[in-house]
Amino acid sequence: MTYDSDTYGDRTADEYDALYSDFVPPAAQIRLLADLAGTTPAVEIGSGTGRVTLPLAEHVPVLAVDASEEMTRQLAKKTGTLPITPITADAAHYLAGRRVDLVFACFNTFFLLASETTQRAFLRNAARMLNGNGTLLIETFVPRPGQRLPDGPHPGVFPKGRSVVALKRRTVDTVVVFAAENHDAEQEFHYSEIVLRDGEPVRVLPGQMRYWRPEQIDALAGEAGLLLRERWEDWERTPYDAATSGRHISLYRLAGQDL
Numbered sequence: 250m251t252y253d254s255d256t257y258g259d260r261t262a263d264e265y266d267a268l269y270s271d272f273v274p275p276a277a278q279i280r281l282l283a284d285l286a287g288t289t290p291a292v293e294i295g296s297g298t299g300r301v302t303l304p305l306a307e308h309v310p311v312l313a314v315d316a317s318e319e320m321t322r323q324l325a326k327k328t329g330t331l332p333i334t335p336i337t338a339d340a341a342h343y344l345a346g347r348r349v350d351l352v353f354a355c356f357n358t359f360f361l362l363a364s365e366t367t368q369r370a371f372l373r374n375a376a377r378m379l380n381g382n383g384t385l386l387i388e389t390f391v392p393r394p395g396q397r398l399p400d401g402p403h404p405g406v407f408p409k410g411r412s413v414v415a416l417k418r419r420t421v422d423t424v425v426v427f428a429a430e431n432h433d434a435e436q437e438f439h440y441s442e443i444v445l446r447d448g449e450p451v452r453v454l455p456g457q458m459r460y461w462r463p464e465q466i467d468a469l470a471g472e473a474g475l476l477l478r479e480r481w482e483d484w485e486r487t488p489y490d491a492a493t494s495g496r497h498i499s500l501y502r503l504a505g506q507d508l
């Protein structure tokens with residue numbers, strides 16, 4: 250099987266909520282995203298099954314973009330009367346067709362775009378979609394080999410070496426195991442979530458990330474015409490600490506715009 254932009258989503262969509270539904274976005278996250286969106290729809294890249302999209306759409310309309318048809322289908326089942334437009338599109342090509350105040354990719358989605366080419370194209374597209382005072386927000390883990398990922402109650406591990414197996418979660422009838430390889434020369438992180446549920450076939454859900462340190466993301470963003478405005482380690486806006494923070498929430502604006 251070849252790993253493509255829709256592989257993660259298509260293979261994971263029907264399990265995603267079982268794996269992540271108790272990773273509830275904090276109120277501060279939804280408040281910040283709604284504030285940044287202002288009076289325009291928020292563009293979410295990699296909306297998945299709507300973990301963030303759904304609570305955000307209680308406040309502002311969301312253009313929910315995902316490369317995976319299966320993810321888009323799962324989200325569309327839940328939108329009800331909320332102002333959500335589910336869109337199947339690759340971040341490398343998506344342009345909203347209008348200017349907006351907020352484009353965002355949270356929960357490591359920027360890394361999951363999986364290739365530098367797609368990441369660069371996404372950054373260029375974000376710059377083209379933003380209003381003069383608009384914001385691109387990116388949330389990713391900080392690559393610190395050997396550490397648990399900062400991802401909710403059942404995190405995986407970002408290993409030092411090329412392979413590790415960690416327990417993600419365990420209930421009476423289900424065990425989720427995380428197997429990962431960190432190819433640090435290439436800055437690639439390949440992993441599989443292995444779902445063992447009593448009496449059911451084993452599920453192997455692969456993910457592939459092209460990861461970067463925060464200052465490397467700033468350089469990529471700079472080449473797309475975007476400038477770092479703020480960086481925090483959490484949604485409560487705790488200042489980012491380059492020595493200790495396990496994750497960063499980074500806000501970029503168009504270069505050349507006065508604040």
Ligand SMILES: C[S@@+](CC[C@H](N)C(=O)[O-])C[C@H]1O[C@@H](n2cnc3c(N)ncnc32)[C@H](O)[C@@H]1O
Pocket residue numbers: 254255257258259269294295296297298299300301314315316317320338339340341355356357358361362363367
């Ligand atoms: C970690 S999930 C995040 C889902 C959701 N935002 C959340 O916080 O739970 C990343 C999502 O990015 C999507 N994705 C991966 N590559 C993509 C691409 N090239 N363009 C758009 N979406 C992509 C995946 O299908 C997946 O739904």
